[in-house]
Amino acid sequence: MDLVPHAPQLTGDTEEVNDKITLVGEAPRILIVDDSPTIRYTLKKDLLRMGAVVTEAANGSEALSCAETQDFDLIITDLEMPQMDGFTLCARLKSHPTKNSIPIVILSSRETEIDIENAFKVGASNYITKSNARKDIRARVKEILDKRSLLNGRTVLVVDDSSSIRNLIEKALRKAGFQVILAENGKMALELLARYSPDMIVSDLHMPVLDGLELCKTIHHNSDFSQIPFIIMSSDGDRAKMRQLLEYGASAYLVKPFNIEQLVVTAERFLSDHFSRVLNERKRLESERQLLIASITSLVLALEAKDLCTRGHSDAVAALIIDMAREMSMDEDQIERVRIAGKLHDLGKIGIRDDILLKPGPLNEEEWKILKLHPIIGAEILSPIQSLSDIIPAIRNHHERLDGKGYPEGLKGGQIPLLARMVAVADTYDALRRDRPYRKGRSEEDALAILYEAQGTQLCPECVEIFLKVLEKHGLESAAAFGWSM
Numbered sequence: 047m048d049l050v051p052h053a054p055q056l057t058g059d060t061e062e063v064n065d066k067i068t069l070v071g072e073a074p075r076i077l078i079v080d081d082s083p084t085i086r087y088t089l090k091k092d093l094l095r096m097g098a099v100v101t102e103a104a105n106g107s108e109a110l111s112c113a114e115t116q117d118f119d120l121i122i123t124d125l126e127m128p129q130m131d132g133f134t135l136c137a138r139l140k141s142h143p144t145k146n147s148i149p150i151v152i153l154s155s156r157e158t159e160i161d162i163e164n165a166f167k168v169g170a171s172n173y174i175t176k177s178n179a180r181k182d183i184r185a186r187v188k189e190i191l192d193k194r195s196l197l198n199g200r201t202v203l204v205v206d207d208s209s210s211i212r213n214l215i216e217k218a219l220r221k222a223g224f225q226v227i228l229a230e231n232g233k234m235a236l237e238l239l240a241r242y243s244p245d246m247i248v249s250d251l252h253m254p255v256l257d258g259l260e261l262c263k264t265i266h267h268n269s270d271f272s273q274i275p276f277i278i279m280s281s282d283g284d285r286a287k288m289r290q291l292l293e294y295g296a297s298a299y300l301v302k303p304f305n306i307e308q309l310v311v312t313a314e315r316f317l318s319d320h321f322s323r324v325l326n327e328r329k330r331l332e333s334e335r336q337l338l339i340a341s342i343t344s345l346v347l348a349l350e351a352k353d354l355c356t357r358g359h360s361d362a363v364a365a366l367i368i369d370m371a372r373e374m375s376m377d378e379d380q381i382e383r384v385r386i387a388g389k390l391h392d393l394g395k396i397g398i399r400d401d402i403l404l405k406p407g408p409l410n411e412e413e414w415k416i417l418k419l420h421p422i423i424g425a426e427i428l429s430p431i432q433s434l435s436d437i438i439p440a441i442r443n444h445h446e447r448l449d450g451k452g453y454p455e456g457l458k459g460g461q462i463p464l465l466a467r468m469v470a471v472a473d474t475y476d477a478l479r480r481d482r483p484y485r486k487g488r489s490e491e492d493a494l495a496i497l498y499e500a501q502g503t504q505l506c507p508e509c510v511e512i513f514l515k516v517l518e519k520h521g522l523e524s525a526a527a528f529g530w531s532m
């Protein structure tokens with residue numbers, strides 16, 4: 047047992063842990079290997095609070111049997127243990143044909159340089175001393191698992207005219223958890239590029255048919271592929287050529303002969319950086335989109351505050367078409383679009399004069415003409431927002447009719463976008479059921495009769511059918527929830 051008396055300060059019940067980790071949507075599986083039950087207990091408690099699934103082993107040979115029968119995303123092991131120590135465990139796992147890509151963290155009270163060096167020699171990803179464990183372990187575990195989640199199964203295209211070099215690199219990259227595709231020259235690489243969309247390219251410089259420089263240049267000028275990290279390998283240390291390659295967007299230049307581990311580490315580093323950037327950019331765009339939607343939703347609220355008749359209407363339409371989308375087995379991304387379309391479908395009414403919008407009686411022909419502009423106004427308000435471009439047709443066309451007699455474009459049947467046809471059904475039903483200052487909302491029976499009647503002429507029959515299923519599921523309580531006439 048290599049436990050020093052005051053070192054393992056792993057507990058910390060009062061500290062808030064908000065660094066939950068997931069691995070592509072799943073809880074990461076972590077194996078803790080230590081002969082001290084106290085250390086295992088405190089470490090386990092910490093990892094459980096991070097959302098991990100934890101298995102325990104009391105020594106190296108127990109850990110090896112666990113790893114044989116279960117899959118782990120990370121192993122944290124002590125060094126000095128009875129039966130099999132941490133170094134031997136690490137070496138055995140790293141030479142295992144299917145378990146060699148599991149990252150291993152050594153957690154030890156020994157702090158000598160030789161121990162740390164030996165740990166990395168046998169393939170450990172990280173070395174944490176028990177005196178620093180409380181401080182370091184969560185951040186390190188999160189870092190390793192995030193990287194694993196980002197890199198696992200990523201595809202690298204290896205381009206080299208030497209089959210022995212291709213095989214050597216392929217073996218090393220596969221061992222690190224990458225998928226690998228191989229090309230003999232730049233021309234073949236370009237063909238594979240279109241077919242497989244790799245996440246990274248590792249290419250030789252001097253090759254027949256199309257060399258590395260030409261390949262890099264071609265990729266650099268193709269907007270579909272120019273973002274893929276490109277690592278060039280060559281025995282040629284020519285600075286002018288290197289500069290040219292960097293101008294063409296190469297991420298790194300490895301001068302042969304290089305250590306194969308160096309290539310793997312470079313590939314991992316570039317992919318980590320690349321994907322972190324992509325992820326951050328995606329997060330930024332998503333938060334920008336949410337902000338925009340929040341501002342637009344407040345416009346809808348402003349509209350509803352003004353026009354009491356439409357209050358709650360957008361929410362009801364959104365709720366109904368979300369349920370329709372679920373009934374149609376749409377995925378969560380599509381459902382989010384459906385929700386936004388429901389909330390915003392009448393946004394354009396904000397641009398309609400109050401004397402028309404708020405008129406407490408039926409509209410005359412001229413007033414109708416103006417009110418009918420609201421789908422176009424709504425589409426125009428949203429048109430500068432690139433991320434909502436696929437929703438805009440649903441806003442513009444939610445008053446089209448299947449027989450072509452709707453507005454604003456008079457589209458017919460299948461020309462009307464599906465989302466617009468879905469909105470039309472929920473919109474029609476909700477409008478019928480809701481009270482107006484000059485008339486009471488229709489009963490469920492009456493509204494359903496009108497809906498049946500409108501199938502095939504005004505409304506899409508498939509959408510009506512799905513809507514009826516949704517309505518049935520909602521039952522009677524929906525009337526009160528949606529503010530419909532009882």
Ligand SMILES: [Fe+2]
Pocket residue numbers: 391392420444445473
């Ligand atoms: Fe409308």
